[in-house]
Amino acid sequence: MSPSPESPCPPVADVPADWPTTEAEATAVQEMLRGRVTQSSAAVEPGAPGVVVGVDVAYDDARDLVAAAAVAIDLHSLVVVEATTAVGRISFPYVPGLLAFREIPTVLTALGRLSRTPDLVVCDGYGLAHPRRFGLASHLGVLTGLPAIGVAKNPFAFRYAPPGERRGDSSPLWDGDEEVGRAVRTQPGVKPVFVSVGHRMTLDAACAHTLLLSPRFRLPETTRAADGACRRALAALAAGS
DNA sequence: GCGACAG
């Protein structure tokens, strides 16, 4: 039977047939792709005009569903110019270090539904601040070829000294003796966010972009908008089924 | 070996 024409239910995408199934396979993919990350001059200079896209996902574990959102925001005005969503089957269990395999297929679908090419993608989570230097933001950047950064709400397993209390203060995020990202104070006296390079971006530029995207709240406008959009998409799906 | 551990 084909779906009834009047059915407003959005299609739920299945997991790609070639998607990794085991942790060993997923780790091997990371090892295979990590060399493609570029960390040179910023593809989008902080303050330059352009469109930044925030991506985020929300889960319905009971139904095995993940909803993704891609929200395009004008870098200068921070006004939302476009938003897309997608719903798919959860493609991987949550394993620290393998988060990308849980989110990427559905995020890619949402990104592909945008009518424009982003100048920068902002992810929830990490890029190079990752056990194998290939977190979600790097993975998404390499697969799309787009400049990407990761802005996480928690320091994961990395160490840092609290940055100064003023907006714009930052301190290194360390994996041993290697600086893999930075703790950035986006609002005075508020817990910092944890920024790392995803792809085609320097750490300095990633931090500068994060600050420009967070003029009023702790989290970047991209993250806030994408979070709201994917939650609404998931709620709408539940309501319509 | 055990615990910690982005979302």
Place this chain on the structure above:
DNA sequence: ATCTTGTCGC
């Protein structure tokens, strides 16, 4: 991530 109301404060 998710479970979840009202409430304090700018």
